[in-house]
Amino acid sequence: MLPLYCRKRVLLLGDNLSRYLQHSSKHNVSTGNGCDQVSLLLRLCEERHFISPGAFHARTCVYGPLGSDLKKNILGQWWTASIRSRARVFGINTSVHTRTCEESVMIVNYRTVQENFQQDSLTREEALRLFFQNSMSLRSNLLQGALQQYIQALELVSRKLPFGLAEIGLCHQSTDQSFGHSPGCISEVTESSLVWFCSPRTSSQWIDYWARQRLQWWRKFALGPSDFSLCDVVEEDLKDGTLRGIKVLYKFPWGLETLETLWSLGNTELQKTYQGTHSKLECRDGRKVVVPHVISISGDMDKGMLAYLFNSLKQQKKTDSKQKQRTVLRLHPTLTPVKVALDMGRGSNSELRQVCEGLLEEFLEEGIPTWPGYLDTLPLSLENLHTKYDEMGVLFTVLVSETTLKNGLLLVRNRDTTVRETMHISEIKGFLLRYIYASENL
Structure with missing residues (x-):
């Protein structure tokens, strides 16, 4: 099986650093403090077992022993905060393969593709149709898996709102073309997802509540909490049926980037998933019976790990040595490997x-x-x-x-x-x- 994308995992640490350094050199800012910090972190991560030495130069990157443990600790804290310390939030585990997500990534057997197009009995359109029928799709997000688990979850909560479904898993996403990315490049991302089902009358309050909770969680483990912030998604960027969006941002040396996104989706996505009668979707909201609204909270945990690495990297003056300063990775005690x-x-x-x-x-x-x-x-x-x-x-x-x-x-x-x-x-x-x-x- 030969996929049309590179099967090696792209660690956003190496990828983001490479894009930033390339961008900096093109704009003559390589001597700035931001670039110095990026170079320092890259050197430290390679030498101190967070990433594998030399992997960055191939524009792919693999976690070393400390990087693997740091990521595991971050995911463990997310899982504890989302499920173990909350009532009516349940963990799920859905398949990485999908046939429902419009933005899914497709992998194919290269030899089969060649054979299809070499058959004289097939027109080009027929070969393409056969090509897609024999292809396998990989999810680009965890939302659809949670929506498909909705009916089963109703039994756990006696059809009472609100409740949530949480999951951590691998997703395959198309990267943007900025900073020298090739069009159509696919990266493997570890995503966290909490899908919250609530009453339509309280959905606006719930998205505000979860936005505060998520910002508080990111800041809890940060040495510099002010580098994490919230912003609303502008109305022009909202997809059809989406009522509102909020982003959790981190201030990297190259600028703000999104770590986590909260969407108030109404009930459109849920109704698309179950295209039969909507009576089976209904829940009790007090005395009323309603089709719930969906709030989707999805985070890029690889980029979140990168944020914590930058946030904890400090150069401090030495008082007990001839050297002027020391470099220290002041990760939170709970996260440090x-x-x-x-x-x-x-x-x-x-x-x-x-x-x-x-x-x-x-x-x-x-x-x-x-x-x-x-x-x-x-x-x-x-x-x-x-x-x-x-x-x-x-x-x-x-x-x-x-x-x-x-x-x-x-x-x-x-x-x-x-x-x-x-x-x-x-x-x-x-x-x-x-x-x-x-x-x-x-």
């Missing part, structure tokens, strides 16, 4: 390593993501070690040394404050668990 780095100072390597391995086992048993830095065969100075872990976004560096062997004391460094303090080895696990628990409940 690695909470603790375990490393060794001077002393007996074999004995120190045994202590590190014991701590590593303890941390992992408690679910504390830990980086085994003591396994690195390339020795680094303490300053370079801190630089490495700052750029990885590691919250705490725990240093085991000869002092640990003598009296059980560890050196613990905080990423955000750079404060180093000594702590007894028996206290470190409890300290880390309290910190992580507190950060998750902010």
